[in-house]
Amino acid sequence: MIAIIDYGAGNIKSLQFALAKLKKDSVVTNDPQVIRDASSIILPGVGAFKDAMVAINEQNLAEVIKQEVAAGKPILGICLGMQLFYERSYEDGDWEGLGLLKGNASKIKESVKVPHMGWNTITKHQENPITRNLPDDFYVYFVHSYAVGSLEEDSLVGSTQYGGVVPAIVQQGNVTGMQFHPEKSGDIGIKLLQNYGEMIS
Amino acid sequence: MVINMLAKRIVPCLDVDKGRVVKGKKFQNIQDVADPVDLAKRYNEAGADELVFYDITASNEERDIFLDVVEKVAKEIAIPFTVGGGIRTVEDIHKVLRSGADKVSINSAAVANPQLIKDAALKFGSQCIVLSIDAKEVAPNKWNVFTNGGRNDTGIDAVEWAKRGEQLGAGELVINAMDSDGEKDGYNLALTKLIAETVNIPVVASGGAGNKEHFSSVLKEGADAALAASVFHYNEIKIPELKKYLQEEDIIVRRDN
Numbered sequence: 001m002i003a004i005i006d007y008g009a010g011n012i013k014s015l016q017f018a019l020a021k022l023k024k025d026s027v028v029t030n031d032p033q034v035i036r037d038a039s040s041i042i043l044p045g046v047g048a049f050k051d052a053m054v055a056i057n058e059q060n061l062a063e064v065i066k067q068e069v070a071a072g073k074p075i076l077g078i079c080l081g082m083q084l085f086y087e088r089s090y091e092d093g094d095w096e097g098l099g100l101l102k103g104n105a106s107k108i109k110e111s112v113k114v115p116h117m118g119w120n121t122i123t124k125h126q127e128n129p130i131t132r133n134l135p136d137d138f139y140v141y142f143v144h145s146y147a148v149g150s151l152e153e154d155s156l157v158g159s160t161q162y163g164g165v166v167p168a169i170v171q172q173g174n175v176t177g178m179q180f181h182p183e184k185s186g187d188i189g190i191k192l193l194q195n196y197g198e199m200i201s
Numbered sequence: 202m203v204i205n206m207l208a209k210r211i212v213p214c215l216d217v218d219k220g221r222v223v224k225g226k227k228f229q230n231i232q233d234v235a236d237p238v239d240l241a242k243r244y245n246e247a248g249a250d251e252l253v254f255y256d257i258t259a260s261n262e263e264r265d266i267f268l269d270v271v272e273k274v275a276k277e278i279a280i281p282f283t284v285g286g287g288i289r290t291v292e293d294i295h296k297v298l299r300s301g302a303d304k305v306s307i308n309s310a311a312v313a314n315p316q317l318i319k320d321a322a323l324k325f326g327s328q329c330i331v332l333s334i335d336a337k338e339v340a341p342n343k344w345n346v347f348t349n350g351g352r353n354d355t356g357i358d359a360v361e362w363a364k365r366g367e368q369l370g371a372g373e374l375v376i377n378a379m380d381s382d383g384e385k386d387g388y389n390l391a392l393t394k395l396i397a398e399t400v401n402i403p404v405v406a407s408g409g410a411g412n413k414e415h416f417s418s419v420l421k422e423g424a425d426a427a428l429a430a431s432v433f434h435y436n437e438i439k440i441p442e443l444k445k446y447l448q449e450e451d452i453i454v455r456r457d458n
Contacts, residue, residue: 011329013301017276047326080326110401112207115328115372117403118425119208119250119455139208139455141281143303143328145372161206184281184303186245 002026003038005065007055012044015078018183022194032064040200041065041073045080049089049105049146052080053097062098069100074174074200079144082170082177091146100175103151108144109163115145120180122158122168129199130157130169130176130192140168140185140192147179174200208455209447210250210426211416211440212405213433215240216257217286220266223257224431234434238273244433245278247440250455252278253306253375253428256286268300275301283331294321298329306331306375309348312355312362315369322370331405332366333375334359336392344378344392351379360395367400374400375428377407385411388419388427397423413438413446420452 002019004012006028019026026042027034035041043065045052056062069075077085086097089105097105108114119139124131147166158169160180169192170177176196182189215222215237222234234240241252254274256267264287271284284297285306294305305325311318311332322330335351336344336359344359363374376396378389388406397404403425410416410429419427432438444454 011275011298011301011303013272013299014275014279014303017301018279021279046329048323051324113401113403113425115402116207117328117373118210121206143281143372145327181281181303184279186279189279 001038002040002042003035004028004042004044005035005056005061006030007052007059007061011046014181015042015044015183018190018193021190022197024197030059030061032060035061035064035068038073041068041075043075043077043081043084045078045082045084046143047080049080049083049091049097050093050095052084053095056084056098065098066100069175072174074176075100076196077175077177078183079179079181082179083146083148085175085177086148086151089146101151101155101170101172101177103148105146105148108147108166112163115143116147116162116166117143120160120162122160124158125156126154128157128169128171130171130195132195134188134191134195138188140180140182140189142166142168142180144179148177206453208250208453209420209424210405211248211443211454212251212253212426212428213240213244213249213440214253214255214407214428214430216255216430217267217270218257219263220270222434224434237270238277240434241274241278241282244440245280248444248456249280249440251280251426252282254282254284254286254302255306256284258287268296271297271300271302285331285333289317291317291320291324294325294330298325304329304331304373306333308333308335311366312346312348312357315365318366318369318371322372327370327372327402330371331373331375332363332369332371333377334362334366335377335379336389337379338392342391347379359392360399363396363400367402371402373403373405375405375407378409381409382407383431384409385432387411387415388424390418390422393419393424394422397425410438413443416443417447417450417452420447421450
């Protein structure tokens with residue numbers, strides 16, 4: 001059972017439908033016990049960094065996420081969910097994240113339109129089970145205004161270009177992040193989720 | 202040099218009335234076209250980058266039928282889609298997002314209450330708040346914002362409203378040129394260009410698509426996406442052929458599946 005953490009905002013349904021297509025059981029929850037009992041965790045996310053962290057802290061979810069991840073449970077962060085893994089975000093201020101990964105999120109340079117919205121290509125930085133059987137360049141769907149920087153070089157699996165290098169797939173141990181929306185990236189996105197599922201099972 | 206491979210988007214738009222897709226010319230003479238879920242699947246397979254659904258009736262009792270359609274679409278397709286029509290409150294937005302929509306398009310309600318854009322952007326994030334502007338030329342190169350399906354001239358300058366929308370927190374603009382809507386004579390290039398150069402958020406051109414060249418022109422003039430309805434519904438333009446053509450025109454489009 002995959003626990004999809006529900007902290008109140010955005011479209012989670014599409015993710016559930018995508019997992020259902022892959023015959024993966026999932027439950028949308030904010031119950032710490034359900035998260036503890038789950039085989040893996042997905043932290044989805046659209047919305048503002050601060051609001052998400054406030055909601056996560058108010059529902060006492062930060063501790064359980066950190067404990068489960070420290071114990072080795074796989075966790076996948078999508079979009080804002082990935083950014084929450086890092087130490088800080090400078091989205092409208094300076095906010096502390098979950099600190100599962102080293103780095104921080106800051107605004108995309110204004111030399112390009114913000115939000116970064118639409119289909120952009122991923123360039124692989126390393127061979128990884130997540131991108132297995134995918135072409136060298138492939139399109140996925142992005143919607144975000146902030147991007148991760150100062151991350152550990154060897155955690156970068158794939159990136160895109162948008163006003164600079166934008167980390168798109170990151171992985172370190174049992175922590176995986178996707179800045180784009182795999183559940184909205186057509187067949188390629190489903191394939192990425194499938195690869196991820198096989199990797200952690 | 203900044204390398205930017207962000208693809209220009211092709212966006213079929215589906216007007217939905219009581220659970221059916223309809224096509225109106227200049228918002229009148231509405232004709233029934235198809236089941237929205239079937240059509241959405243067809244467009245997804247054809248390589249559409251995104252879809253837009255407008256609930257054109259949006260009375261309270263019909264709202265639930267529409268939300269049901271939204272959920273069915275989310276279940277069937279794995280590309281992003283926007284929902285509009287009858288969105289008046291933060292709670293309305295919450296409902297469509299929870300039903301599986303990725304973005305919400307706000308039109309007349311934002312003119313009546315600009316704070317709605319701000320509140321919604323703060324709550325759900327700018328990336329899912331689309332400001333849709335119905336614009337009509339009232340003097341040479343001067344466009345006003347119209348509301349209520351184009352019946353009411355608000356007297357507000359469309360370019361100023363676009364700028365204001367960005368400041369309020371909209372993450373994308375749909376510019377619907379009412380003069381060209383349904384005419385198939387091409388998008389309003391002047392208006393689209395003017396707004397695309399004024400704001401720093403994505404701009405979706407709408408109204409007037411009749412042939413492949415029209416898409417190419419408006420995307421070259423600065424639109425990030427081009428929206429159309431009847432040319433797709435009636436199969437006058439096939440999306441794979443359109444994208445092949447746009448690529449030959451040196452426009453970056455997604456063609457991998």
